[in-house]
Amino acid sequence: MIEQRPSDERNRLRREWERVDSPFPPGSLGHWQAALEHSLGIPFTSGNRIEPLRNGVEIFPAMLDAIESATESIEFLTFVYWSGEIAKRFAEALCRAAGRGVTVQVLLDSLGARVMSRRLLREMHRAGVNVQWFRPLRFPCIWDYTHRTHRKILVCDGTIGFTGGVGIAAEWEGDARSPAEWRDTHFQVSGPAVTGLRAAFVSNWLETAEPMLDQGVAMPTAMNPGTALAQVIRGAACIGWSDIATLFRTICANVERELVIATAYFVPDAITRDILCRTAARGVKIQLLVPGKHTDYRVSRIAAESEFEPLLDSGIEIYKFVPTMFHSKLIIADRVLSCIGSPNFNQRSMKKDEEVCLNVLDQQLAELLLAHHVEDLSRSRKITRRAWKKRPLLRRLMESVVDPFKGEM
Known part of the structure; x- marks a missing residue:
């Protein structure tokens, strides 16, 4: 009391x-x-409209659907990209998007995603996905080693965004029913706030010295899909x-x-x-x-x-x-x-x-x-x-x- x-x-x-x-x-x-x-x-x-998604059973289908529906651009930033069937499904969806002419830019943290499958990376590169690494681990740059990007952002066509806690790995699959299925929450965002999420991606992307390849995407400043x-x-x-x-x-x-x-x-x-x-x-x-x-x-x-x-x-x-x-x-x-x-x-x-x-x-x-x-x-x-x-x-x-x-x- x-x-x-x-x-x-x-x-x-x-x-x-x-x-x-x-x-x-x-x-x-x-x-x-x-x-x-x-x-x-x-x-x-x-x-703005903000929709909570609980656990991989809700999170991953929504994110993959947004990737499959994209027609202009995809910006994807994550700290964790490990292994499992879900890692393969995301890589394949990004490759398909690049194959149909979508500009796909993926930024991975070089520490958090260091165990990602090199085979998946090669497939993404061959498909035309632009994959970059945030602050590659190089001795003796201690600052770069200890200061990572922990952001989780997916923006499709500048109009729909996702952020939250989820990583791309088998641990997040399922519905938190057992120790093998982690409990997490992610959020689907539409409305003007998507511009801010995209800017958070851009600020980390530009640190890699890579230009943004699609600056002409219409920003959702005039959209009012919700009341938040x-x-x-x-x-x-x-x-x-x-x-x-x-x-x-x-x-x-x-x-x-x-x-x-x-x-x-x-x-x-x-x-x-x-x-x-x-x-x-x-x-x-x-x-x-x-x-x-x-x-x-x-x-x-x-x-x-x-x-x-x-x-x-x-x-x-x-x-x-x-x-x-x-x-x-x-x-x-x-x-x-x-x-x-x-x-x-x-x-x-x-x-x-x-x-x-x-x-x-x-x-x-x-x-x-x-x-x-x-x-x-x-x-x-x-x-x-x-x-x-x-x-x-x-x-x-x-x-x-x-x-x-x-x-x-």
Whole structure:
């Protein structure tokens, strides 16, 4: 039970970091728009349609259908392109698109996609797919090695886009029914926000010194397929704060009632962790959902667990997803703001990696994602404060061992 502080104490806690004043009620759509535009300097666009896709069973058919339907251009950027039948199906669809005259540009992260089948790459090159590698691994360029593109973007004909957490690999196939089928969420986007997604692709593509081959594609600025307001944020490797870090802290400063954070990797820096605790201290209900025993990086799970005690002491609810690896990235604030895209709530996303995040102001979408979140909680285990304080000494020692390396997670 979160202790409700007196109003003057809650206001003091708010003033310890920036909270935007606006003529709109706190927690309202208007206030969130003012707060995020003020902090990030990027305007929202109206008339967008955002459709959530859960797990590979929904995600991959929608993406492949968009590729098969493209007539002018395809821009595809991913961190993970591994193996399996789905990797083959994507390569074949991209080759067919190039064969019918579509300009196909594919950008792969040279670290995340390093195990991709060389046979598939040769087939794509022969078919006319322009494949480039983001920041090839070359010694001694340490900066390039540790600062990757974690963006996941597909844009077809400049009018339909996809972003979220999914990678192109067998692990994402299926419907999260077993440890072999990961839980993830991706989003299909139409409307003016697609322009922002395409710009996020272009900024990484141009770093390879390759020109954009199809600058004449009509941008969807006049389209209004939906009613959602959307803001596209591009995070980039930096020394200090990135826009993703600013976004996370702006949300904590301005959330009024409730905050949901669902993330595959939870490794905040000390400042962001303390801001979360202070947000809970002023009466905001916070729920955190992270992977359980099924995880692809055990060291990241240990690093996340080392942050649990102060969060639990502050009244934050923590849940671990049980059935399989939980790979979704989602923030929901006050049942009106949804933050979706590639960033995790970790230091890599806030400081080291290229990310893309879509902030959506739409109550209907937020309520739908909350319903999905409740379903995920029903398959999760809640961590209690009393039980966590009794965890074994060996576990505490492991948390101490990984502590110096959190900046790389």
